[in-house]
Amino acid sequence: MPGEPVVEAAGLNVRIGDFPVLTDIDLTIRKGEKIVLIGPSGSGKTSLLRVCAGLLSDRSGRFELFGSVPATPGQWSKARRRMAMIFQSFNLYSMRTALDNITFAARELRLGSEAELNERGRDLLELVGCHGLADRYPFEMSGGQQQRIAIARALIGDPELLLLDEPTASLDPETIAGILDLLTQVAEGRFSGRPMTVLCATHEMGFARRIADRVLFMEKGYVVASGTSRQMFGGGVSDRFLEFVGAMAHQRP
Ligand SMILES: Nc1ncnc2c1ncn2[C@@H]1O[C@H](COP(=O)(O)OP(=O)(O)OP(=O)(O)O)[C@@H](O)[C@H]1O
Ligand SMILES: [Mg+2]
Incomplete structure (x- = not known):
């Protein structure tokens, strides 16, 4: 069962310069939960992951990581030791x-x-x-x-928290399947002995359905719809989300 909050945001606003990249975000991720971020390009998925990694600091509203507000560089580096990020571009x-x-x-x-x-x-x-x-x-x-x-x-x-930013977006379809299988095992805790807490941006809808406890649909820096994977993909929560999912399916072979 999900435990204490690992990430907690309430009324979170984040700016880069004058531009509001995230607006009024409410999000609680409890220990062991898997949250998937879905949304069009520029909707703020990477920005939300970057806030969690301490890479965007111009923020207002409530934001807590591992039960406390990270403020000083020392607190951030301590928090960062408890998380890991995987990027689209590998970054080796x-x-x-x-x-x-x-x-x-x-x-x-x-x-x-x-x-x-x-x-x-x-x-x-x-x-x-x-x-x-x-x-x-x-x-x-x-x-x-x-x-x-x-x-x-x-x-x-x-790590206790895994931040995944479109981890298969640079790969071909056959390779994608293998990496998604591996990430599913990682998320389920096959290699760590306990289920991981995961925040993942992805355009892979099958993977999202498979691993997500909850799905957040983002547009223009807002979370415009959210619910369990079953609620979101099953319909009835957001027609706009289903329209986006449908459009993604058309792009895929
Ligand atoms: N360093 C930056 N300076 C100014 N604006 C930025 C910067 N980084 C991101 N943005 C803007 O913030 C908004 C959200 O970007 P973000 O990268 O979070 O979107 P995304 O949902 O991850 O998109 P994608 O699916 O293309 O990766 C976009 O409008 C983007 O142009
Ligand atoms: Mg992105």
């Missing part, structure tokens, strides 16, 4: 090997000894299906393999 270090990409940040944060982190890194390589790729550089790996390495990197610090 091009000059580091796969294993080094997985372990590098954990080493900087002294999350374990060199030997411990290398062992855990190698275990994670296996778990994400990248056996034998430890010494490869990003340019020597496919997009799907790079994203698997990014997933392993996200898991090495044993």
